[in-house]
Amino acid sequence: MTIRILLVDDQDLMRLGLAMVLGDVPDFAIVGEASDGESGVARARELKPDVILMDVRMPGADGIEATRRIIAERPETKVIILTTFDLDEYAFSGLNAGASGFLVKDAPPDQLSAAVRAVHVGDAAISPRVTKRLLELYGGSLPESGGSAASDQIALLSERERAVLELIGEGLTNNEIAERLFLAESTVKTHVGRVLAKLDVRDRIGAVILAHRTGLV
Structure with a gap:
């Protein structure tokens, strides 16, 4: 089974890098790209991907709002939030938006591929660094x-x-x-x-x- 992936990030080089890494995986297919949250929602509606790699801070609708809208329309789509370490507090808002995973942008290729596979079958995917910050931010509750x-x-x-x-x-x-x-x-x-x-x-x-x-x- 081929896992259909949509890339949503406002940085051209980031999308290119992700496409190069994931495009070489035999059962992955990059079906589309978007450079902001609004177009990400539109592309998700059009392409119906299995997994979306979603940046957080983008012009217009950000990644959290885009995730919320995508999951509301198509709950079966899995979203992995991509974040840098200093943006974790913002990225964790994706918990309530329905994201299935969180990875830092410098995650190695094998971890990124494993995360895509994990969320596709219903698991969660959280990098160790993000898990640590998650505990620091929300563990007190x-x-x-x-x-x-x-x-x-x-x-x-x-x-x-x-x-x-x-x-x-x-x-x-x-x-x-x-x-x-x-x-x-x-x-x-x-x-x-x-x-x-x-x-x-x-x-x-x-x-x-x-x-x-x-x-x-």
Whole structure:
């Protein structure tokens, strides 16, 4: 199956670099490009890509607003926010806009390709650096390590679910968790769904934060 990718970035060289890196991957197809959020929304509507790599700061509609509009129209499209380290606070607004992943722009090619594959199958993709900043910015909204609320949530998990949560906290995808625990990927997906439900978190990003805040990772 070919993964159809749309590139949205106001820097020509950035789009060119991404196209060169991802265009060489056999099952990836760069179906289009856009230089601002407004045209990104239009191109997404026209091309119906599987995955969009979305810059944050662009003229007109920014990447967060574009992501919100794209996901509202076509929820099955996956968006990866591309950011530089000093723009993380702004980029994390994409959480509420429906983005499935966050990567720094200097991520190595293999990490970028892995992120595209991960979000395409329903995983989240967050670089370690962004995860660290995510915890710094939003971790305070969750119970401190050892808090009764956090302990009660963790206690609801089975031994296997706890192991899955630890690996989610390390940033592993479902496929990587399956390999680590010697399980079928479909089994891992079932465990992940149960973990999110028991912890009462919206998505894997919330699970990552909780895993760190409770000291599991």
